[in-house]
Amino acid sequence: MNSKGYKSKIKLNDTVILxxxxxxxSITVQPGESVQSRNGVFLHSDMLGKEYxxxxxxNKGKTYRWALHPTPELWTLSLPxxxxxxxTPNISLITSLLELIPGTSVCESGTGSGSLxxxxxxxxxxxxxxxxxxxxxxxxxxxxxxxxxHGLSELVTCQCRDVCRExxxxxxxxxxxxxxxxxxxxxxxxxxxxxxxxxxxxxSFSPCVEQIQxxxxxxxxxxxxxxxxxxxxxxxxxxxxxxxTEARLDESTDKREERHVLSVVPRLCMPSHTGYLLSASYIxxxxxxx
Amino acid sequence: MSLKNNGxxxxxxxxxxxxxDQKRYHTFQVKICTSVRLWKHTVNxxxxxxxxxxxxxxxxxxxxxxxxxxxxxxxxxxxxxxxDNDNRNLLDVASNQKYSTEDIxxxxxxxxxxxxxxxxxxxxxxxxxxxxxFSKQKYLTRKRAKHLPVIFIYRPSxxxxxxxxxxxxxxxxxxxxIDTLSLLLSLANVRxxxxxxxxxxxxxxxxxxxxxxxxxxxxxxxxxxxxxxxxRPVLSSFSHLSSLHWECLSxxxxxxxxxxxxxxxxxxxxxxxxxxxxxxxxxxSSLQQSADSLEExxxxxxxxxxxxxxxxxxxxxxxxxxxxxxxxxYCTARELLIEGEFEGIILASKHDPVPxxxxxxxxxxxxxxxxxxxxxxxxxxNCNEYFxxxxxxxxxxxxxxxxxxxxxxxxKLHPEMMSxxxxxxxxxxxxxxxxxxxxxxxxxxxPEADAxxxxxxxxxxxxxx
Numbered sequence: 173m174n175s176k177g178y179k180s181k182i183k184l185n186d187t188v189i190l191x192x193x194x195x196x197x198s199i200t201v202q203p204g205e206s207v208q209s210r211n212g213v214f215l216h217s218d219m220l221g222k223e224y225x226x227x228x229x230x231n232k233g234k235t236y237r238w239a240l241h242p243t244p245e246l247w248t249l250s251l252p253x254x255x256x257x258x259x260t261p262n263i264s265l266i267t268s269l270l271e272l273i274p275g276t277s278v279c280e281s282g283t284g285s286g287s288l289x290x291x292x293x294x295x296x297x298x299x300x301x302x303x304x305x306x307x308x309x310x311x312x313x314x315x316x317x318x319x320x321x322h323g324l325s326e327l328v329t330c331q332c333r334d335v336c337r338e339x340x341x342x343x344x345x346x347x348x349x350x351x352x353x354x355x356x357x358x359x360x361x362x363x364x365x366x367x368x369x370x371x372x373x374x375x376s377f378s379p380c381v382e383q384i385q386x387x388x389x390x391x392x393x394x395x396x397x398x399x400x401x402x403x404x405x406x407x408x409x410x411x412x413x414x415x416x417t418e419a420r421l422d423e424s425t426d427k428r429e430e431r432h433v434l435s436v437v438p439r440l441c442m443p444s445h446t447g448y449l450l451s452a453s454y455i456x457x458x459x460x461x462x
Numbered sequence: 463m464s465l466k467n468n469g470x471x472x473x474x475x476x477x478x479x480x481x482x483d484q485k486r487y488h489t490f491q492v493k494i495c496t497s498v499r500l501w502k503h504t505v506n507x508x509x510x511x512x513x514x515x516x517x518x519x520x521x522x523x524x525x526x527x528x529x530x531x532x533x534x535x536x537x538x539x540x541x542x543x544x545x546d547n548d549n550r551n552l553l554d555v556a557s558n559q560k561y562s563t564e565d566i567x568x569x570x571x572x573x574x575x576x577x578x579x580x581x582x583x584x585x586x587x588x589x590x591x592x593x594x595x596f597s598k599q600k601y602l603t604r605k606r607a608k609h610l611p612v613i614f615i616y617r618p619s620x621x622x623x624x625x626x627x628x629x630x631x632x633x634x635x636x637x638x639x640i641d642t643l644s645l646l647l648s649l650a651n652v653r654x655x656x657x658x659x660x661x662x663x664x665x666x667x668x669x670x671x672x673x674x675x676x677x678x679x680x681x682x683x684x685x686x687x688x689x690x691x692x693x694r695p696v697l698s699s700f701s702h703l704s705s706l707h708w709e710c711l712s713x714x715x716x717x718x719x720x721x722x723x724x725x726x727x728x729x730x731x732x733x734x735x736x737x738x739x740x741x742x743x744x745x746x747s748s749l750q751q752s753a754d755s756l757e758e759x760x761x762x763x764x765x766x767x768x769x770x771x772x773x774x775x776x777x778x779x780x781x782x783x784x785x786x787x788x789x790x791x792y793c794t795a796r797e798l799l800i801e802g803e804f805e806g807i808i809l810a811s812k813h814d815p816v817p818x819x820x821x822x823x824x825x826x827x828x829x830x831x832x833x834x835x836x837x838x839x840x841x842x843x844n845c846n847e848y849f850x851x852x853x854x855x856x857x858x859x860x861x862x863x864x865x866x867x868x869x870x871x872x873x874k875l876h877p878e879m880m881s882x883x884x885x886x887x888x889x890x891x892x893x894x895x896x897x898x899x900x901x902x903x904x905x906x907x908x909p910e911a912d913a914x915x916x917x918x919x920x921x922x923x924x925x926x927x
Contacts, residue, residue, distance in 0.1 A: 178657070178805045180827060191856060191893075225828025225895040238856055238895050241829040243651045261863060264648035265641045271619050274654040274677025294653045295675065370469035371516030371617075381875060388870050397518060398482065398614060401870035404641050409860045409888065411843040434847065436839035436860070436888065450870060453516050 182219045182239060187322055189246045190214070190228070190237040196250035198242065200321055211235035242322070244291040251318075254311050257287035258352070258377065261406035262446055267295055269402075269451045270348040270373045275299045277346040279366055281335045282306040282353060286315045292350075293319075293327045302327060303342050307334040335359050340366045351376040356383065357390035364394060364454055372454045379447040387450050396452035403448050408439045471510045471517075471615060476701040478622050480614040483607040487626035489618075489699060497524065500613065515617040520610055529612050547594045561586040570609070579609055596874065618702045620671050627667060627696055632885065635696060636664035636810060636837050639886045641863045643667065647675055649891050650806045650833050656680040657798075659807040659822055661716065663687060666697025668810045668835075669711065678706035683795045683804070685716040685822065687813060714795035719821050722799055803827040810835040815845045823854075826894050834890040842888040855892040862888050 182188055182201060190197045190207065199207060199216070207214040212230025214237060219228060224241040240246060245260050258266070266288065272278065272295045283289060283306035292302050306312050312332040319328045333341065336355060339362030340346075347370070349363050356376045363374060374396065376387050384401060391399055411434055418429040471477060471492055479488045479500050490498040492511060497504050500521070509526035510519055518529035561569070561583060569579055583605055584590050593601065606612070616622050624640040632639075638646075646668065650658060652675040660682055662668040672682055691713055802825045809815050809822070815834045826832070832855065836842040842860065849858045863886055867878045 178827075180803070223828060223896060225830075225893075227896065227898055238893075239829075240893060240895075243831070245649055245651065245831075260648055261641070261645060261861075264644035265865075267648065268621050268624070268640055268644040271621050273674055274679070291648065294651070297654050298679075370514045384870065385872050385875055388875075389872050398516075399870050401868035401875075403866045403868065405864040406645075406861045407864055409862060411846040411860065434840075434843040436843050436846075448868070455514050455516050457514070 178241065180223055182222050182224060184220065185321075187242045187247075188219060188224075189240040189242050189250055191240055192235070192237045196246060197237075198247065198250040207237075209235060244294045247290050247322075248287045251285055251287060252314075253285055254314065255282075255284040257285045259287070259406075259446070260291075261404055262377070262449070263288050263291045265402070265404045265449065266350060266375050266377070267291060269375050269449065270350060272296055272300075272348060276348055277301045277342075277368075278303070278348045278350065279340050279342060279346045279363075280304040280350045280352075281340070281359065282308075283311060283315045283330055284352065285311075286318055288350065288352070289315070289319070289328060289330075290322070290324070293324045297327055300327070301329065303340065303346065304328060304330045305333045305335050305340065306330070307332065307336075335362065339363075342366045344368050347372045349374045354383075355386075357386040360387060360390035360396075361394050364456060367454055367456045369456050372456065374452050374454065376450045377447045378450065379445070381448070384448050384450055391450070391452050394454075396454050399450065399452040401448055401450050403445075405442070405444065405446065408442055409436050410439060411436055469515050469617070471513055471515055473511055476618065477507075477510075477515070478616040478618055478626065480616055480622070481611065482614065483603075483611070486629060487622065489626075503611070510615050513615075515615060518612050518614055520612055522610070526613075547592055549594065549597070551592055552589055558589045559583075559587050566609075577610070580605055583609075618699060620674050623670065623696075623699055624667065627665070627699070628882075632882070634665050635667045636812065636835070637886045638664055638667055638810065638835070639863070639865060639882070641865045642835070642886045642889060643671055645861075645863060645889055646808055646810070646833050646835060647671055649889075650808050650831050652676065654679040656682075657803070657805045658682050659685060659804045659825060661685045661687065661807075661809045661811050661818055661822075663812040664696070664810055666694040666700075668808055670697050670700035670703070672808070673703055673707045673710060674700065676707070676710050678704065678710065680710050681798055682711050683798050684711060684713040685719065685818075686713055687716050687811065687818075689715075712792075712795035712798065714792050714799060716818065716821070718792075719799070719825075722796065723821075723824055799825055804830065806831040806833070808833045808835070812837070814841055816848045819845070819848070823894065828854075828894055828896045830894050832892045832894055835887055836890070837887040839888060842890055845890055849890065849892050854895050854897045856895050857891070857893045859891045860888060861891075862886060 179186070184201055184203070186201050188199055188201055190199060197207070201216045201219055203217055205216040207216075209230060211234040212232040214228055214230055219239055222228070222239060224239060226239050227236045228239050229236050248257065248260055248263070251257070270278070272292065274296060276296045277300050278292055278296060280289060280292065280302060281304065283304045289302060289304050296302060304315070306315070309332045312330055316330045319325050319330060331341070336353065336358040339359065343365055345368050346366050347368055349366065349372070351359055351374070353359060356378060374391075378384050378387065388399060413432050414435050416431050416433055420428060473492055473494055475492045477490060477492055479490055480486070481501065484501070486501070488500055490500065490507065492507050494508050494511070495506075497506050503521050504524055505521055506525050509528075513528055519526040520529045566583065569582060580602070584602075590598065590601065621640065624638070624643050627635045628637075628639050652658065652672050654677045656676055657680060658672060660669055660672060662684065669682065669684055676682065804826045807819075807822055807826055809818060811818060815836060819832070819834065834842070834845050836845065846858070846860055849855050864883050866883045867881055869876055869878055
């Protein structure tokens with residue numbers, strides 16, 4: 173996604189994110205296709221040649237959608253969910269903890285709905301490579317279709333494989349591994365084999381404390397160092413205008429001062445748990461050094 | 463693309479020393495025959511040369527030695543929890559340890575270094591064997607940290623540098639914690655080949671981070687709010703970036719942006735014209751005159767003026783600037799700005815973001831992310847109002863990030879005792895879309911020129927996502 177650079181005009185077979193008041197929807201622009209809505213139909217052919225960020229009116233002119241350029245962040249908000257997905261606050265921290273830069277090679281398991289995969293591919297492009305694994309054949313197929321549609325097929329290899337049993341089929345190559353599995357401790361012993369000589373990073377995402385405890389043991393036993401654990405949450409805020417009236421301090425005046433202040437307040441409810449991020453480093457000595 | 467070295471510590475490198483016990487970083491230069499000061503220790507870093515970055519080293523005396531966990535002599539045997547001791551018989555008396563501070567100093571001076579010293583201290587403790595397994599481990603860790611400190615040597619990276627600066631002087635970097643900084647980079651879609659505008663009043667941390675993520679491809683125009691660019695220690699700590707990375711960066715003074723906007727965006731100078739521009743030498747007085755005449759002239763006349771003078775530079779120079787060579791300094795950034803079509807902006811400023819954003823919006827292409835970072839809720843709430851009142855910003859979202867560090871352990875897992883979970887700023891994000899004027903008959907809509915912003919306070923507020 174966006175790996176081939178930013179385009180200003182919508183072309184055939186492009187992925188476009190449509191945004192309205194209710195949320196986001198992603199489409200692939202095809203001739204003869206259309207998007208149905210309660211207040212009219214949006215024809216894909218109408219979008220061709222329009223600038224990204226344009227307002228698209230439905231055929232009846234009653235409603236509109238904004239046609240946006242795809243980014244991994246918008247994709248995360250609009251992708252079809254096949255599993256639970258990681259959202260941008262965690263994705264961004266994972267990217268930093270894995271120390272990803274253009275050119276990094278990464279292993280990821282499982283692929284799931286490909287939310288993180290798109291963000292990783294964006295960051296490691298154009299010379300890095302992402303090897304992503306899932307044991308669910310259909311999910312792999314769907315993810316592969318999406319990577320191809322988004323022009324990422326050269327950057328991403330998505331394979332069907334049970335990494336808990338077999339490990340990754342990449343050796344001495346990657347410098348970052350990300351695990352989002354029910355039992356990461358089963359894969360951790362396989363990880364050092366895949367790392368290239370030198371300094372590498374691993375991050376494991378688990379929702380439960382017990383998973384972290386078992387992963388901790390596995391990391392220590394496999395020779396990982398600098399083990400750290402974080403929890404990151406994003407607090408949604410809203411700005412509300414509050415009316416403040418002065419308290420009456422004496423009997424003499426009846427008139428009370430009134431003013432409005434803008435105040436930043438958190439929403440009543442927020443996602444208060446997503447998962448724990450366990451991160452560690454690994455130093456692989458070159459075979460010739462030993 | 464690639465960073466400066468191949469991941470091996472070599473002479474002349476600027477490296478980071480990290481003490482896991484103190485959770486502190488220290489920048490130093492790897493040099494043969496020269497000692498550096500790492501916290502309390504004066505160390506010769508020669509021993510680290512040739513090893514991989516990220517390795518652990520023991521400070522033994524005044525030299526560094528690769529840390530090998532297999533060489534530790536004192537090992538604790540695992541005990542069943544039922545057989546474990548507790549502290550019912552332990553008394554806090556000085557006689558628990560038979561060695562005094564002076565004795566230990568003497569042991570050290572007698573070349574009893576390393577693990578033997580730890581063994582000696584443990585044998586000097588009467589109570590060690592009565593401690594529980596957990597407190598034995600804690601005792602050992604404490605003694606090792608004191609007498610045999612272990613440090614990590616890292617190559618600078620976004621992760622380490624943001625942790626280091628946040629720990630060192632958080633107010634200097636505007637409390638941009640690693641999670642907040644990462645969020646800005648993700649939401650701004652920073653990648654190889656990005657074309658971004660950045661305003662950074664926080665020592666250059668955002669600029670350094672963006673350059674690292676661009677990996678030597680792309681364009682970053684920094685709009686600086688000061689008179690001149692001051693040396694920035696935070697930005698210069700990104701010493702691992704190669705010249706390829708730095709070439710992506712160009713700077714332009716924010717105060718001259720308004721002048722640039724008056725200039726029509728369409729005409730672009732061909733290469734041959736640019737060459738003549740660079741070589742064109744005119745007396746300052748004539749430049750002054752042309753600038754003066756431009757003040758009153760209309761846009762079209764400016765256009766004519768350019769073709770006549772074959773010189774675009776004086777247009778944008780402030781009148782009090784009397785040194786023509788200065789013009790070249792902002793040449794790259796100016797050309798990029800005239801081209802416009804930036805794919806996003808990160809505005810991390812200590813100033814009120816609204817006027818800055820208003821000035822920058824015309825240079826940003828539609829469907830591009832806008833990111834505003836502010837330390838103070840008062841400023842961000844104003845900016846939030848601006849986002850909501852403008853009809854060309856959608857997907858508005860105001861968040862603050864919360865980060866908690868834990869002590870990862872098999873059995874004693876709990877949050878760290880001290881944290882700065884809440885101390886960061888506010889991130890306001892949005893996506894810029896095309897500006898339209900809505901005519902009474904809705905079906906006919908005419909896109910307005912991008913430069914003409916119109917704020918319509920009555921525009922229906924889009925629901926927050």
